[in-house]
Amino acid sequence: MILTVNTTPFTDQKPGTSGLRKKVKVFQQPRYAENFIQSVFDSLDGFAGQTLVLGGDGRFLNREVIQVALRMAAANGFGRVLVGQGGILSTPAASNVIRQYGAFGGLVLSASHNPGGPDEDFGIKYNIANGGPAPEAVTEAIYANTLQIASYKTIEAPDVDLDTVGTTDLAGMTVQVIDPVADYAALMETLFDFAAIRDLLASGFVMQFDAMSAVTGPYATEIFERRLGAPAGTVRNGVPLPDFGHHHPDPNLVHARDLYDALMAPDGPDFGAASDGDGDRNLIIGKHCYVTPSDSLAVLAANAHLAPGYARGLAGIARSMPTSGAADRVAAALGIPLFETPTGWKFFGNLLDASLATICGEESAGTGSDHVREKDGIWAVLLWLNVLAARRQPVATIMAEHWARYGRNYYARHDYEAIETARADALMARLRGSLEALPGTQTAAGTVSMADDFSYTDPTDGSISARQGVRILFADGSRIVFRLSGTGTEGATLRVYLERYEPADGDLGQETAAALAPLIAAAEELAQIVAHTGMAEPSVIT
Numbered sequence: 001m002i003l004t005v006n007t008t009p010f011t012d013q014k015p016g017t018s019g020l021r022k023k024v025k026v027f028q029q030p031r032y033a034e035n036f037i038q039s040v041f042d043s044l045d046g047f048a049g050q051t052l053v054l055g056g057d058g059r060f061l062n063r064e065v066i067q068v069a070l071r072m073a074a075a076n077g078f079g080r081v082l083v084g085q086g087g088i089l090s091t092p093a094a095s096n097v098i099r100q101y102g103a104f105g106g107l108v109l110s111a112s113h114n115p116g117g118p119d120e121d122f123g124i125k126y127n128i129a130n131g132g133p134a135p136e137a138v139t140e141a142i143y144a145n146t147l148q149i150a151s152y153k154t155i156e157a158p159d160v161d162l163d164t165v166g167t168t169d170l171a172g173m174t175v176q177v178i179d180p181v182a183d184y185a186a187l188m189e190t191l192f193d194f195a196a197i198r199d200l201l202a203s204g205f206v207m208q209f210d211a212m213s214a215v216t217g218p219y220a221t222e223i224f225e226r227r228l229g230a231p232a233g234t235v236r237n238g239v240p241l242p243d244f245g246h247h248h249p250d251p252n253l254v255h256a257r258d259l260y261d262a263l264m265a266p267d268g269p270d271f272g273a274a275s276d277g278d279g280d281r282n283l284i285i286g287k288h289c290y291v292t293p294s295d296s297l298a299v300l301a302a303n304a305h306l307a308p309g310y311a312r313g314l315a316g317i318a319r320s321m322p323t324s325g326a327a328d329r330v331a332a333a334l335g336i337p338l339f340e341t342p343t344g345w346k347f348f349g350n351l352l353d354a355s356l357a358t359i360c361g362e363e364s365a366g367t368g369s370d371h372v373r374e375k376d377g378i379w380a381v382l383l384w385l386n387v388l389a390a391r392r393q394p395v396a397t398i399m400a401e402h403w404a405r406y407g408r409n410y411y412a413r414h415d416y417e418a419i420e421t422a423r424a425d426a427l428m429a430r431l432r433g434s435l436e437a438l439p440g441t442q443t444a445a446g447t448v449s450m451a452d453d454f455s456y457t458d459p460t461d462g463s464i465s466a467r468q469g470v471r472i473l474f475a476d477g478s479r480i481v482f483r484l485s486g487t488g489t490e491g492a493t494l495r496v497y498l499e500r501y502e503p504a505d506g507d508l509g510q511e512t513a514a515a516l517a518p519l520i521a522a523a524e525e526l527a528q529i530v531a532h533t534g535m536a537e538p539s540v541i542t
Helices: 032-042 062-076 091-100 136-146 182-191 194-202 216-227 257-264 293-306 326-334 346-353 377-391 395-406 421-433 512-527 529-533
Strands: 002-006 020-023 051-056 080-088 105-109 121-127 151-155 166-170 173-178 207-210 271-275 282-286 289-291 317-320 338-341 359-362 366-369 408-419 446-453 470-474 479-484 492-502
Touching: 032 062, 032 121, 032 136, 032 151, 051 062, 051 091, 062 080, 062 105, 062 121, 062 151, 062 166, 062 173, 080 091, 091 105, 091 121, 091 182, 091 377, 121 136, 182 216, 182 377, 194 377, 207 216, 207 257, 216 377, 257 271, 257 282, 257 289, 271 377, 282 293, 282 377, 282 395, 289 293, 289 395, 293 317, 293 326, 293 359, 293 366, 293 377, 293 395, 293 408, 317 326, 317 346, 326 338, 326 395, 326 408, 338 346, 346 359, 366 377, 377 395, 408 421, 408 512, 408 529, 421 470, 421 479, 421 492, 421 512, 421 529, 470 512, 479 512, 492 512, 492 529, 512 529
Parallel strands: 051 080, 051 105, 080 173, 207 271, 317 338, 317 359
Antiparallel strands: 002 151, 020 121, 105 121, 166 173, 271 282, 282 289, 359 366, 408 492, 446 470, 470 479, 479 492
């Protein structure tokens, strides 16, 4: 029997760039998850009898919310739910399942790279039928519903067995528990030359993959160790844990420091990689050579033709605005378009659906292609392995040759985390108020040539996204970008992106911090970061 439960709105359920993210204790409030899920369903039309995909990254509260969502899906009229075994589905795997099975959409339970546990973070986002994150029109409709919701629908039923592959009837709705890895691994085999990668791994080439006790552990073990023949133990921290082993599952040089140190050791492996909480981000490190996400996007785009799935060439490349311009030079050399979008993978969806772009990337360690509609950590690692198998050169050599051809974009991101929201807003308001007067200003990085607040017009539907980040460009082509992140759950995170281009005949061997030192000083001059935030240095530098 369908139960209609009276409720009242919560005022803090506005989805960010990747859905709704809050502390676990917020989601544990009575009716909180139910209100948001019902608001998602109320924003949709035509799903009666259709298929919903459901799964998450295994973090604390994942199983409980899956059971809530199953009962509510049955009460709201879905005909079938495909749920990952154990409640597990990486974000890119969920996108693939939606697309492969023709699902109406999916609920992905994740807070991505944020920490997990009873005192940490949880999240829910809705993905549409193309497998990608809901566009702004849908998320705005969801938010409007959260502010006026008066009731939600559910049923009384025992919990569904999530650990056994098979089907269950839930009040007339079919719940199908699926292997979370099989379909995704099969897709990867159609894109990459697994035989060549197997030969590389059998030749003495040593890799390490850190799953960070998060969702990609089972995927990495199946693909790297079983299908590609890497030795047992190649995948470290391969068992997903609700609290990620008390670690922060963000694949950067702070939280994956052990992997970095291993690759910098004299006797370290040849290649290291990591992925994040829900499997959509990646970290790439060669022996004695860290690869920035911006450079990784450029190198993968330049070498994608070496993988069978991309031998036909690329339709175009897309990058988020804060991502460095390294990929722009590859696009120009290939004679294909380069699209600069706001931050948020959903902005790539229209470009991919329209076949305007094939490979996309963000400086925040997200890279992907048109095989799904999410960024994809394992995919990026496999494409790197395919390139390494074809070229038989160390990562450091590939990077050096790339810079010698295209030049080098020295690049870093400085994150100032958990700032009081009012103080972060004041910093951005001051910057925006100074934009007209900035051109011609002398700074430690030289003369400001242009300053604006980035606005994007989607080339496929004409939609406009304004106020996407303050850009300050200098006479020598360097730039600083300031924006507030939408992926945190506590306070505000100020991200400062610093970029300096060195041409192919310039000094390509500088230390990044030294190359960017004038820009770091200019950022403080222009934004008065210390005064506004009280922080003398960033929380994280990537």
